[in-house]
Amino acid sequence: MQVTVTVNGQEVTRDVEPRTLLVHFIRDDLLMRGTHWGCDTSNCGACTVWVDDEPVKSCTYLAVQADGKSITTVEGLEKNGELDPIQKGFMECHGLQCGYCTPGMMMVGRALLDKNPHPSEAEIREGISGNICRCTGYKNIVASIQWAAEHPVSTEASEVTA
Amino acid sequence: MTAVEDTPSVPLSPAGNPIGFGRMPRKEDVRFLRGQGNYVDDLNLPGMLHGAVLRSPFAHARINSIDTSAAEALPGVKAVITGETLAGLGLAWMPTLSYDTQAVLATDKVRFQGQEVAFVIAESRYIARDALELIDVDYDPLPVVYDAKKALDADAPVIRDDKEGKTDNHIYDWEAGDKDKTEAAFAAADVVVTEDILYPRVHPAPMETCGSVAHMDPVTGKLTLWTTTQAPHAHRTVYALVAGLPEQKIQVISPDIGGGFGNKVPIYPGYVLSIVGSIVTGKPVKWMEDRSENLMSTGFARDYHMKASIASTKDGKILAVKVDVLADHGAFNGTAQPTKYPAGFFHIFTGSYDYPAAYCNVKAVYTNKAPGGVAYACSFRITEAAYVIERIVDCLAAELKMDPAELRLKNLLKPEQFPYTTPTGWEYDSGDYEKTMRVAMEMAGYEELRKEQAEKRARGEYMGIGISFFTEGVGAGPRKHMDILGLGMADGCDLRVHPTGKAQVRLSVQTQGQGHETTFAQIVAHELGIPPEDIEVIHGDTDNTPFGLGTYGSRSTPVSGAAAALVARKVRDKARLIAAAALECAPDDLEWELGRWYVKGDPSRGRTIQEIAMDAHGPLELPDGVEGHLDAQVVYNPPNLTYPYGCYICVVDVDPGTGQVKVRRFIAVDDCGPRINPTIVEGQVHGGLADGVGMALMELIAFDEEGNNLGGSFMDYLLPTSMECPDWELGETVTPSPHHPIGAKGVGESATVGSPAAVVNAVIDAISPFGVRHADMPLTPANVWRAIQGSPVRTDIAVS
Numbered sequence: 009m010q011v012t013v014t015v016n017g018q019e020v021t022r023d024v025e026p027r028t029l030l031v032h033f034i035r036d037d038l039l040m041r042g043t044h045w046g047c048d049t050s051n052c053g054a055c056t057v058w059v060d061d062e063p064v065k066s067c068t069y070l071a072v073q074a075d076g077k078s079i080t081t082v083e084g085l086e087k088n089g090e091l092d093p094i095q096k097g098f099m100e101c102h103g104l105q106c107g108y109c110t111p112g113m114m115m116v117g118r119a120l121l122d123k124n125p126h127p128s129e130a131e132i133r134e135g136i137s138g139n140i141c142r143c144t145g146y147k148n149i150v151a152s153i154q155w156a157a158e159h160p161v162s163t164e165a166s167e168v169t170a
Numbered sequence: 171m172t173a174v175e176d177t178p179s180v181p182l183s184p185a186g187n188p189i190g191f192g193r194m195p196r197k198e199d200v201r202f203l204r205g206q207g208n209y210v211d212d213l214n215l216p217g218m219l220h221g222a223v224l225r226s227p228f229a230h231a232r233i234n235s236i237d238t239s240a241a242e243a244l245p246g247v248k249a250v251i252t253g254e255t256l257a258g259l260g261l262a263w264m265p266t267l268s269y270d271t272q273a274v275l276a277t278d279k280v281r282f283q284g285q286e287v288a289f290v291i292a293e294s295r296y297i298a299r300d301a302l303e304l305i306d307v308d309y310d311p312l313p314v315v316y317d318a319k320k321a322l323d324a325d326a327p328v329i330r331d332d333k334e335g336k337t338d339n340h341i342y343d344w345e346a347g348d349k350d351k352t353e354a355a356f357a358a359a360d361v362v363v364t365e366d367i368l369y370p371r372v373h374p375a376p377m378e379t380c381g382s383v384a385h386m387d388p389v390t391g392k393l394t395l396w397t398t399t400q401a402p403h404a405h406r407t408v409y410a411l412v413a414g415l416p417e418q419k420i421q422v423i424s425p426d427i428g429g430g431f432g433n434k435v436p437i438y439p440g441y442v443l444s445i446v447g448s449i450v451t452g453k454p455v456k457w458m459e460d461r462s463e464n465l466m467s468t469g470f471a472r473d474y475h476m477k478a479s480i481a482s483t484k485d486g487k488i489l490a491v492k493v494d495v496l497a498d499h500g501a502f503n504g505t506a507q508p509t510k511y512p513a514g515f516f517h518i519f520t521g522s523y524d525y526p527a528a529y530c531n532v533k534a535v536y537t538n539k540a541p542g543g544v545a546y547a548c549s550f551r552i553t554e555a556a557y558v559i560e561r562i563v564d565c566l567a568a569e570l571k572m573d574p575a576e577l578r579l580k581n582l583l584k585p586e587q588f589p590y591t592t593p594t595g596w597e598y599d600s601g602d603y604e605k606t607m608r609v610a611m612e613m614a615g616y617e618e619l620r621k622e623q624a625e626k627r628a629r630g631e632y633m634g635i636g637i638s639f640f641t642e643g644v645g646a647g648p649r650k651h652m653d654i655l656g657l658g659m660a661d662g663c664d665l666r667v668h669p670t671g672k673a674q675v676r677l678s679v680q681t682q683g684q685g686h687e688t689t690f691a692q693i694v695a696h697e698l699g700i701p702p703e704d705i706e707v708i709h710g711d712t713d714n715t716p717f718g719l720g721t722y723g724s725r726s727t728p729v730s731g732a733a734a735a736l737v738a739r740k741v742r743d744k745a746r747l748i749a750a751a752a753l754e755c756a757p758d759d760l761e762w763e764l765g766r767w768y769v770k771g772d773p774s775r776g777r778t779i780q781e782i783a784m785d786a787h788g789p790l791e792l793p794d795g796v797e798g799h800l801d802a803q804v805v806y807n808p809p810n811l812t813y814p815y816g817c818y819i820c821v822v823d824v825d826p827g828t829g830q831v832k833v834r835r836f837i838a839v840d841d842c843g844p845r846i847n848p849t850i851v852e853g854q855v856h857g858g859l860a861d862g863v864g865m866a867l868m869e870l871i872a873f874d875e876e877g878n879n880l881g882g883s884f885m886d887y888l889l890p891t892s893m894e895c896p897d898w899e900l901g902e903t904v905t906p907s908p909h910h911p912i913g914a915k916g917v918g919e920s921a922t923v924g925s926p927a928a929v930v931n932a933v934i935d936a937i938s939p940f941g942v943r944h945a946d947m948p949l950t951p952a953n954v955w956r957a958i959q960g961s962p963v964r965t966d967i968a969v970s
Contacts, residue, residue: 025296032295041212042205044428046377047461051884054377082205095203099195102849105857106683107202108209108377108428133892140884142377142429143683145856146892 011075015040016084024071030064031055033071034081042082042111046140053139056112057081063119065138082111085118093156094118103152105143112139117153126157181764183701189764190696193849196688197703198681207426210396211458213383219248221447221457222298223440224288224305225467226280229316229538229877230327231309233279233287240304241290246297248451250305251289251443253277261446263332264412267436267654268512270341270503271332272541274439279312281329281501282540283879284466286439291447291455314538314877315339317967318475318498321535329501329536339536341503346517346594347492347529355490355527359481363569367561368946369554370966371473371498371539371871372864373465373887374546376682378428380468381458384444388452392419397441400430401720403678404657406712408437413445424710430682431861431922432545435506435722436469466882469506469542470871473498473966474516474554478562486572488581490527493519493558497534497543504541506722507550508652508659514544514551515643517594521559522603522641522815523581528593538877547858547922549642550723556640560927561944564636564934568943574637574931575616579604582639589908596643598813599907599915601841606903607639610817610839613901619821627939633834634936636820638928643811644916645728646719654719660807661725662716663733665694665741667800669787671780672704675737678718679730680710684918685850686726690734692846693912697738698745698779699765716803724814724916727846728907733806735911740802742779745786747796749777752785812907812915816840818859820928824936829955831933833863833894838925839901842917843910851917856898858921864890866929870948874968 012021015038022037034043034057045067046054055066058080059073085092094114097103104110113136120127120135127135132153133146141149180190187194201207238250253275256262263271276287288305292298313327320326321339330336356362382397393415399405402422410417427434440457447455459468475496481489497513499505507514513532520528544550563581567574582603583590590598619635626633649658664676675694677686691705708714718730742762749767750757753775760767760776768776777785786792786800821835838855845851868888871881881887906913926947933949934942937958945957946965956962 027296035211036214036295039214040205041209042207044209044378045211046379047884049461049883049885051889052377052461086204091203098203099199102196102853104199104202104683105685105853106377106427106429107198107207110202111205114203129897137891137893140377140889140891141857142375142431142860142889143857144853145858145860145898146895147856147898148853150892150897 009072011071013074014078016080026072028071030066030069030071030074034066040081040083044108044111053112054109056115056139058115058119063116082114085114092118093159093161097152097155101148101151101155103149109139109141113141113149121157183703185701185703187702189699189701191692191844191846193847196685198687209378209426209428210381210383210398213396215385215454218454218456219291219293219451220295220298221444221455222290222302223286224302226283226285226287228280228309228311229283229314230312231280232312233276234308234310236288237306238288241301244301244304246293247290247301249291251446264442266502266504267506268503272502272504274442278332282538283877284540289443289447291451316538316873316875316877318496318535318537321537329538341499341534341536342512343531343533344512345531348527349529352490352492352527352529356481359489360484361482361569362479363566364479365562365565365944367476367478367558368966369472369474369557370947372471372546372869373871374431374433374471375465375889376429376431376433379459379461379464380434380438382441382444383454383456384448385454386448393445394421395445396423396425398427398434399424400434400680400682400722402680402710402712403717404654404719405437407657421713424680427682431547432722433469436504438468461884462882465887466879467540469545470540471546471548472554473543476558478558480562480566482566486570486577486580488523488525490525491520493530495530495532497532498537499534499543500537500539500541502541505543506654507544508646508654510651516551516555518552518596518643519555519559520592520594522583522639524583526593539873547861547919549644549919549923552642553923556923557927560638561930564931565943575611578637578639579607597810598641599810599909600905601815602905603815606839606841607817609901609903610819610837613899614819614837632824632826632936634822634824634932636928636932636935638818638924638931640924641813641815642920642923643813644724645808645812646723646725647808647811649807657719659719660805661718661730661733662805663730663737664716664803665737665801667741667783669784671700671783673700674706674708675734676715677707677709677730678716679721679726684726689846689850693731693734694738697735698742700779724918727914728812728910728916729806729808731914732911733804736806737802737804740804741800744802745779745782745800747793748782748786751793752777752790809909812910814842814915814917814920816920816924818924818928820932822932822936824933824954826958829951831867831949831954833896836896837899838921840917840920841903841905842920843906843913843915844904846914852900854918855900855921858919859898859925860890860895861922862925862929863894866926866947867949870965872966872968880968
């Protein structure tokens with residue numbers, strides 16, 4: 009069946025099997041490989057993307073459910089050649105090692121900051137608790153999100169990218 | 171709070187990076203942050219087909235027949251391969267890394283739940299999975315060996331009846347140390363403490379599962395295999411030996427790898443099947459396992475049943491330690507460790523203490539479980555060794571009513587004892603253990619914590635303080651003693667400095683997140699003065715890198731790191747000859763400073779490494795015997811292992827009503843010698859500490875009486891999240907390895923090795939007022955509660 013979604017600001021239409029998972033739609037149909045797959049059971053969060061600005065685990069969400077909606081993936085974080093503060097934070101604070109959980113972590117981290125620009129450490133830990141990282145022990149991920157909170161995009165820059 | 175000090179300042183490059191050791195952002199991050207990594211599953215070759223593996227639902231069953239006709243008839247299916255197909259090619263069985271054999275696809279019977287039975291190749295991953303449902307296998311279930319302790323019973327079914335003359339489930343007996351001397355020490359001791367200690371089966375569970383894309387080019391006969399391997403060169407050789415493929419026509423590429431932790435050292439049937447699939451179809455074939463396949467069939471870790479005894483004087487001087495191990499290796503002995511050591515480096519269990527006698531024996535058995543055993547950042551089973559010694563030392567402290575810190579301080583090796591030969595034959599290279607322990611106790615505020623504990627106990631609150639002091643031997647290893655499948659564990663390294671002074675360094679090791687592209691550039695920068703941003707690290711591709719055994723056992727820095735330093739020094743020596751020619755002086759007249767040879771006594775006359783690089787490629791007349799260009803290669807054969815160590819202190823709060831454990835603080839002081847990039851080292855320690863909390867409190871692969879795997883998904887195999895992990899507090903001391911070119915010791919697995927004992931010791935310390943001296947991992951709320959009630963149960967099996 010036909011699915012029309014807006015992915016990182018671009019509308020795309022594809023024919024998919026009704027059972028196609030959103031993560032496979034993004035990776036195999038749209039050939040955007042930044043979104044990863046890790047567990048099948050919504051436990052690990054490596055596949056986290058936004059559907060209409062809400063983080064969703066795309067391994068347990070059908071592509072057809074996203075019809076008419078807007079999807080944002082890790083590839084959509086960078087704007088006009090400028091990394092999002094969350095991306096800069098992960099680089100500054102060594103928030104990643106193997107890089108596999110990183111896109112999902114950044115998507116939940118960014119979503120958290122959009123709702124709560126100045127989260128406490130406890131709020132950050134709870135915010136990323138649906139995402140598993142096997143490399144970092146989370147400390148530097150927490151620090152990366154804190155860094156992003158302390159270095160938001162300036163209003164001027166936001167207007168430019170809006 | 172942190173006691174980590176930044177390394178002394180080194181010159182900064184134009185990009186602001188240290189020209190040598192120090193903190194700098196990782197070079198690899200730029201692609202990962204943009205979603206531009208290149209993992210195996212990201213590959214999409216023209217015409218590529220997808221494979222899926224049918225797996226056994228039974229732990230032990232005879233296969234009567236396999237009917238693949240309905241699967242083959244499904245539109246989009248290109249081929250279905252069974253054990254029978256492979257037997258015709260001589261590929262139904264493959265060698266393991268321990269000189270055993272393992273079924274690629276089962277022919278006679280299945281021996282563990284999740285074993286590979288058939289392989290479907292189809293146009294899409296969905297069709298391949300659909301086809302699995304259409305394969306009809308007729309099984310006759312057989313009695314199951316689900317408990318290692320029953321594997322050698324007279325009536326136990328023989329699992330490996332494929333092995334000629336095999337009449338039981340015994341694999342090997344192995345021992346180390348001096349049995350008589352140890353028994354004599356026990357006989358003369360004031361105090362003897364014995365405890366049954368289980369290190370249950372766990373799984374490395376990297377976020378990226380295992381997989382491969384195989385492309386056998388039907389015209390050139392070249393096989394290219396993109397695969398999740400930590401050891402691309404070793405895998406290439408094994409494929410050549412197993413499949414009879416010419417080694418020069420095999421290219422193994424290990425692209426970005428989403429975590430390894432030892433899970434990606436063995437060769438799995440799926441990799442072989444993707445190769446066979448490509449040969450059969452003439453197309454590239456991708457195989458990626460799902461999470462359950464990863465947890466149920468690939469290399470597990472531990473599964474050591476240990477009976478440990480410690481002997482001491484009444485005032486706490488340790489005299490001897492002995493350990494009997496029953497090792498559960500699963501259905502095939504697929505462990506990966508140096509050949510000479512079938513139990514890995516377990517016999518380093520004597521730990522960090524000074525005593526004269528020790529003995530261990532290890533009895534390994536087959537069970538109806540997945541193969542594996544050496545994985546999960548274990549440093550070849552030093553995880554088990556560090557856990558058992560640190561647990562039994564705490565049991566001794568409890569028996570003696572001594573503070574566990576005091577007992578450790580009393581027995582730690584002294585700096586002047588190094589190099590120190592242990593009772594089981596290891597030669598520890600360097601250490602100042604007491605200093606490290608004092609730093610950890612200082613950071614923790616140990617005395618205050620004990621006061622707080624006493625006050626809380628008086629109020630009926632249960633906090634615990636756990637200490638672990640560990641020593642690892644990493645950097646396998648000297649060729650004389652260490653090989654895997656006959657391949658010596660030396661590492662090559664090539665360095666080329668281009669005419670403009672930019673360099674490429676080619677490594678045999680491969681990163682799965684360790685940051686090699688940054689760390690190794692910093693090593694070369696340190697030796698040559700070329701900015702790290704001007705040095706490209708090339709790795710993970712057997713056609714483009716020198717031979718070496720790969721990244722596991724914390725061996726990258728101890729072995730390949732030494733190779734990188736030495737190859738850079740070789741280039742530096744050659745640069746000296748070229749600089750002398752350019753400056754028209756004798757090489758002996760030149761002195762090195764970072765990035766430059768200059769004339770002794772006249773520092774203004776000199777040539778930078780960049781100028782020398784151009785000279786080396788230019789018209790400059792070179793002295794006799796000096797070839798042009800500025801490059802070199804080395805093979806580094808380590809003279810010994812390196813011995814990093816550390817002291818960890820964990821503070822927990824336990825709710826005795828529910829058994830819930832909260833890790834409140836964790837202090838980790840590591841000594842891994844000089845830190846090339848302290849940020850990367852700290853990151854590795856953080857990750858290992860999370861592993862320790864996970865294994866101590868949550869992670870478990872248990873089995874029921876039918877051999878069903880009870881940890882086969884992330885719904886059941888619980889990994890630590892940000893909520894279980896505290897804000898790690900790190901410290902360091904620096905004791906260089908005397909035999910390593912830059913003194914570095916390796917650290918990748920230190921925290922995984924050292925931390926479980928600290929967590930368990932803390933929990934037991936917390937609930938010791940209930941008379942608990944030991945309880946097995948994982949210390950889930952239920953298990954802690956049962957221990958408090960005085961009715962612990964075995965954690966590794968679930969029986970009705």
